Amino acid sequence: MIPxxxxxxxxxxxVGLAHALAAARAGLKVVVIDREPAxxxxxxxxxxxxTVSGQARGEMWGLARRTRDVWAEVAPQAGIAVDQAGLTVLAHRPEAEAVMQAFMETEMGEGCEIxxxxxxxxxxxxxGLAPFRAALRSDHELRVEPRLALPALAAWLQQEQGVAFMPATAVTGCETGRLSTSRxxxxxxHIFICSGDDLSSLFPDVLARHEVQRCKxxxxxxxxxxxxxATPIMADLSLARYEGYAALPxxxxxxxxxxxxxxxRLDAGVxxxxxxxxxxSLVVGDSHEYGASPDPFQRLEMDELILDALRESMPGYAAPVVERWIGFYAWSPREPWFTEEVLPGVHMTLVTCGAGMSSGFAIGERVVAAATNNSMKGAA
Ligand SMILES: Cc1cc2nc3c(=O)[nH]c(=O)nc-3n(C[C@H](O)[C@H](O)[C@H](O)COP(=O)(O)OP(=O)(O)OC[C@H]3O[C@@H](n4cnc5c(N)ncnc54)[C@H](O)[C@@H]3O)c2cc1C
Structure with missing residues (x-):
């Protein structure tokens, strides 16, 4: 029988689990399919x-606030530990302090202080910190261990929210109301496609129209x-990179x-x-390399640039490297995220600015509510 x-x-x-949570909370019968076993x-x-402070002013900042609230609500229920709360941004240069002062004068300064x-x-x-001129403290943030949090969230969705999972199952085709899979x-x-940086399997033309590439x-x-x-740390380079600060004059x-x-460091997006x-242990990053298909090789000189940034701000935390890894996310120069109804009843949602942990839950709620309300209106 066809499920x-x-x-x-x-x-x-x-992003997919966020859509699943929103749909399960709306009382819908949900399945999540992924080609990987986990x-x-x-x-x-x-x-x-x-992260809330530093997200682009306007919509992204609002999505991040809501997403943080959902994490705070769901984490204890799903047995996910919140390792750290808040954020400290160190200003080493007077120009960095000026950016912080300007930030505080915007609505985004609420819940923050210098x-x-x-x-x-x-x-x-x-x-363990290097001398600094001033620090921006934000109360909004929280930090989870992603390699533990994601499986815990999936297990909680399955056990407590009744969501079904089909792991190790590739989706090879999609039509209205129907998915073809390797099983x-x-x-x-309703179908929600939250396929991250897979740019070729499903609706590549849609992804091309949104100019989606990869960031390594x-x-x-x-x-x-x-x-x-006590809190995660950022510093001057972050104030020149994160839109919520970097877009200020x-x-x-x-x-x-x-x-x-x-x-x-600037050229390497470090x-x-x-x-x-x-x-x-300390997780430290990062660098940014953009393209249709950046290579999968870890460059030691790039790691050194990241360690230089660490030593500039936190010399007392310099310690042997015990793990190195590469990540890729979907990135678009056009927009921080999008959702599009690619076929009737089929929505594709991608976060294309590298902030899915900070915006995913709010985006999932919004997309699922709009899609399911629309179809109810259509049926009425
Ligand atoms: C190194 C790094 C650091 C980052 N730091 C942060 C941070 O601190 N805060 C923050 O907010 N964001 C951060 N981001 C960004 C964030 O991780 C991403 O925005 C987010 O994880 C994207 O989630 P996703 O569900 O779209 O993609 P993914 O997590 O990549 O999931 C997509 C899933 O779709 C599956 N899939 C794709 N195609 C198919 C198919 N045809 N059939 C079956 N399965 C399919 C894949 O197997 C995959 O499991 C970081 C990203 C990286 C790489």
Missing amino acids: HYDVAVVGMGI ARGASIRNFGFV LTPGALARRMDCE GEVRAE LQMLRLAATGRRL EAEALTQRLRKECGE HLIAVQSADG
Whole structure:
């Protein structure tokens, strides 16, 4: 017998699981299909950093706030530990401090404050940090261990929300109401395709129209030093990179100075994010290389640029590298995310700005509500 569901989701990365959660909460019978036995894509290779401050002003910032709230609600239910909360951005250069001041004057400054080095030292251990001029503290963020969080979220969806899973099953074709898979046909009234950076299997013409390419990132894990890091850390390069800061006019002077002082890092898209895992090890990144098909090789000189950024801000945390890996995410110069009804009842949703952990839940809610309400209106 051909299995029949209200909703079929292709992809068990965070974007697919977010659609599955929204559909299950709407009382729909859901199946999630993925070619891998377990999530292996961008969603387990990232920092697990659910970031609000620094997201592009407007829609992305709002999506991130809602997504953070869903993580905070779901994590304890699904047995996902929140390893760190909040964010500290260190300003080493006066131009970086000026960007922070400008940020605080926008609506995005709510829940944030700028602290002197002395004031920050009263809140957290700053001994391992390099001298800095000021720090932006944001209360919005949280951090989970993605390689643990994704399987835990999938298990909770299956056991507590009644979502069915078809792992190790490739989706090879899609029509309205029907998927062809490597294990036979699946029928569903609504189909959501959340296939991440797979640019060739399903609707490649749609992906080409949205100018979707890949972004390759290099990541490192450093051994524990015995120091606890109260929050994730970012620094000057992040203020020139993350849209919520970088789009402010004050960021131009910072970028110019960084170009003179560390242009190689800017060219490689290197900036500092350092988050700490429960065992005290530090996940540090990252670099950005864009293209239709960036090669899969880890470049040691790129890792050195990332470590230079770490040593500039956090010399007391420099420790042996214990893991290196590469991640890829779907990226488009056109838009941070999109959803498109590619056939009646078939929606394709991609986050194309490298912020799926920080926006996925809100996007899933929005897309599923719009698609299922529309079809109910159509049936009325
Ligand atoms: C190194 C790195 C660091 C990052 N850091 C952060 C961060 O800290 N915060 C943040 O918000 N975001 C971060 N991101 C971005 C974030 O990880 C992505 O935006 C997000 O994971 C994308 O989720 P996804 O579900 O679309 O893709 P994926 O996780 O790649 O999942 C797509 C799934 O679809 C499946 N699939 C595709 N095609 C088919 C098919 N035909 N049949 C069956 N299955 C199929 C794949 O097997 C895969 O499991 C980072 C990304 C990387 C790579």
